Amino acid sequence: MATGLSLAINLIGMKTINVTDNPLFNSSSPSDFWGRRWNQLIHGVLKRGVFKPCLKFSSRPIATLFVFFASGLLHEYILYLVAISIDAKLESKEYATDSLNYRPSYGNHMIFFLWNGIILVLENIISSHLVILKWFKSFLPTPFISIGVVMISLPLAHFFIDELVESGCYSDFKFSVPMIIELNEDDVS
Numbered sequence: 733m734a735t736g737l738s739l740a741i742n743l744i745g746m747k748t749i750n751v752t753d754n755p756l757f758n759s760s761s762p763s764d765f766w767g768r769r770w771n772q773l774i775h776g777v778l779k780r781g782v783f784k785p786c787l788k789f790s791s792r793p794i795a796t797l798f799v800f801f802a803s804g805l806l807h808e809y810i811l812y813l814v815a816i817s818i819d820a821k822l823e824s825k826e827y828a829t830d831s832l833n834y835r836p837s838y839g840n841h842m843i844f845f846l847w848n849g850i851i852l853v854l855e856n857i858i859s860s861h862l863v864i865l866k867w868f869k870s871f872l873p874t875p876f877i878s879i880g881v882v883m884i885s886l887p888l889a890h891f892f893i894d895e896l897v898e899s900g901c902y903s904d905f906k907f908s909v910p911m912i913i914e915l916n917e918d919d920v921s
Contacts, residue, residue, distance in 0.1 A: 759878045760869060761859070762851045762885075778802055793853040800849025804842035807892070811836050814899045836895055844885075844892040851884055 741748050755769035767775060782802045786795035815836045859865055869877060 755878075756882060757875050757878050759881045760874065761877075762848070762855050762881055765878075765881050766848065766852065774803070774806075793856060796852050796856070797846070797849045800845045800852070801842070804845035807841035807845065808838055811838065811841060811895055811899070814896075814901060818899065836899065840891040840895055844888050847888045847891075848885055 749772065751771055751773050753769040753772070755765050759765035759769050778799045782799045783795050786798045790798075868880075
């Protein structure tokens with residue numbers, strides 16, 4: 733759908749930009765993933781609105797952590813809006829049943845984004861000192877490096893994904909994107 737919309741906009745003479753640049757398979761580092769490939773629209777806003785102002789009174793690592801803190805706040809706010817939207821739909825009887833009894837656990841998105849901020853800070857500190865990282869980048873094909881980059885986020889990815897899955901945000905995706913879910917004893921029988 734996005735491609736069709738982009739085509740329609742281009743046909744009337746306006747230009748569009750790619751918001752992402754294949755981050756899952758072309759990222760060469762965590763900073764490449766977050767800084768050049770993932771959600772360039774929000775990246776630009778956070779860089780101009782948080783990173784550069786923070787850089788005036790702090791170091792690069794502190795400014796980086798502030799950016800990820802701001803991103804965590806933004807995602808917590810989005811989660812709050814999702815919860816309000818679900819409550820409004822339940823009250824208006826837009827849902828046929830009240831089986832969607834979702835209450836978000838606030839703070840999980842913040843944990844996820846701070847984890848990734850710490851990863852970027854550590855990358856900045858150690859990447860120039862470790863010869864093995866340079867060797868990996870020169871020897872391994874980019875998709876393998878990208879998988880490694882994504883794997884760095886995976887230990888805490890459930891803090892981000894679980895809330896969105898539970899809220900029903902991904903219900904349309906479950907038909908095309910495989911998800912690993914925990915089965916209860918009642919689900920097995």
